[in-house]
Amino acid sequence: MFSWVLRSIVMTVVHVVARIVLGVAVTAAPLHGTVSRYTALAIVVLIALVWAGIDGVIDARRHPLVEDRTDLIMRWIITGVITGLVAGFICHLLEAAGVDGIGSRTWFFDLTSGAAGTALMIILPAAAGIGLGRWIGKSGVDPDEEAEERRQRRHEIALSGVGGEE
Known part of the structure; x- marks a missing residue:
């Protein structure tokens, strides 16, 4: 649970700060404005x-077998959705408090379309980062060693009677 909470908090802060700095820069x-928007x-x-790439490298090195790896994409999907909702809410409050240039619209927009856009800004690069990170992390694993670990794992499962008749 704490893994997506930390990521959500940090990504929300990053997104809100980026929107504030962008508002100041555009004003x-x-x-x-175009250069500022693309930079943010x-x-x-x-x-x-x-x-997410660092997460992928760590996970690939910690769990050489694919079936033992952590579900990182779900972690980042939750992070993106929470960040989108919370950042939209905070930016709407900041706009109502008088911070100019935030670009906030109505509550409905900020908590639906705006939140979805923010979520996609996090989820899509995170998915690419996870894949790239796992590829980089796996490059240090010896294929013969990985095959031996798979054989050992199958042997342990067969001995424990899981998936077979007792």
Whole structure:
């Protein structure tokens, strides 16, 4: 449980700070708004990609067998959804409190379409990061050693009677 809570808190802070900085940048230099928007988007996406990639490397090295690995994508899906909802709520409150340039709209938009967009900004790069991280993490594993671990695992299952007749 704590793994997605920590990720949700950090990604929410990153998203809200990015929107505040983006609001200040667009208000101060409106002609550079496009560059500012893409920079803010790239920062949020890059953080999700790198963090999920690190998760993938750690998981691949900790569990060389694919069937023993942690369900990292579900962790990041929950993180994306929670971040989208909480960041939308916080940004809407900040806009109502008078912070200019946040780009908040109605409650309904912020908690539906805005939250979905934010969730996708986290989930899609995280999925790519997990795959890339697991590929990088697996590159240090000896294929013969992995095959031996699989054989040993099958032997242990056969001895315990799981999946077979007793």
